[in-house]
Amino acid sequence: MTGKPVLHYFNGRGRMESIRWLLAAAGVEFEEELFETREEFEKLIQGGALMYEQVPMVEIDGMNLVQTRAILRYIAAKYDLYGQNLEEQAWIDMYVEGLRDLSDMIMYFPLSLPEEKEMNLEYILHRATTRFFPVYEKALRDHQQDFLVGSRLSWADVQLLEVILLVEECKPSVLSDFPLLQDFKVRISQIPTINRFLQPGSKRKPRSAAVGAQGCRLASSPMDLVGFGYAALVTIGSILGYKRRGGVPSLIAGLSVGLLAGYGAYRVSIDKRDVKVSLFTAFFLATVMGVRFKRSKKIMPAGLVAGLSFMMILRLILRLL
Ligand SMILES: N[C@@H](CCC(=O)N[C@@H](CS)C(=O)NCC(=O)O)C(=O)O
Helix, strand or coil, X not given: CCCCCEEEEECCCHHHHHHHHHHHHCCCCCEEEEECCHHHHHHHHHCCCCCCCCCCEEEECCEEEECHHHHHHHHHHHCCCCCCCHHHHHHHHHHHHHHHHHHHHHHHHHHCCHHHHHHHHHHHHHHHHHHHHHHHHHHHHHHCCCCCCCCCCXXXXXXXXXXXXXXXXXXXXXXXXXXXHHHXXXXXXXXXXXXXXXCCCCCCCCHHHCCHHHHHHHHCCCCCHHHHHHHHHHHHXXXXXXXXXXXXXXXXXXHHHHXXXXXXXXXXXXXXXXXXXXHHHHHHHHHHHHHHHHHHCCHHHHHHHHHHHHHHHHHHHHHHC
């Protein structure tokens, strides 16, 4: 290998965190190109480095590796963390895939609707303690070794420790009925490479960066709901105005501006810094309605639209800072 692997991802845990864990456990130093904006992500896409236009991507051994599982498998095999034979590999795969099911639930948890948060958390903890942790507790009991598979550290152990710590962040006492997992946690945490990764200042992402799915949301760019709401308001407002006072030209003008605002919101949804159209629309409406409000002193609709448009301008400018 020439040079250190370079990890490309958002500045968060997400799908990259297990890759960080595995490299760290293998004692491999790595570099990170962490992006914060959609543009940085798109630059990478335009450079042709992302096979599926998705991250994680890891530059390693002259390849641009994508697909989380493929990356993990490559690292595990390369650094001798993937068992001694096909049978051990199969066991490692089974343990790792189960752990992924559990960690995926946790990764998507921040996307829960507020009213579903408590129920979803309970569900995750229930699944962890009734379906997944019993498997690993039994595996350690039956296998009678320090590790899940064979007699040395494997990818399965690294992944298990990562997920235990993840679930403990949701409920610190979650291992209380799993004595072997408690011992396992202490034992594996003491392995020097892993212990270093657990120390502050390492490349392990903190809980505050548990943006898993939020990281993905940045990649697929969240919809500009406020912008669409504003466009809908302008459109509905012009239809109501027409119904009340008539006037086809004002209706056409209102609908056109509403359409333009909708198009602006669409562009912001694709790229949150692409605010030109939205800014122009809001500026136009703020000016026209502001002048109308000054003359008529009527809050509805002139004052309201001018005020909202002014707030939209502020909001869009803030996005650029
Ligand atoms: N199967 C892929 C999924 C990767 C994925 O969904 N990545 C997200 C970020 S976490 C992404 O790049 N999304 C952008 C998009 O799909 O356009 C993997 O496991 O690596």
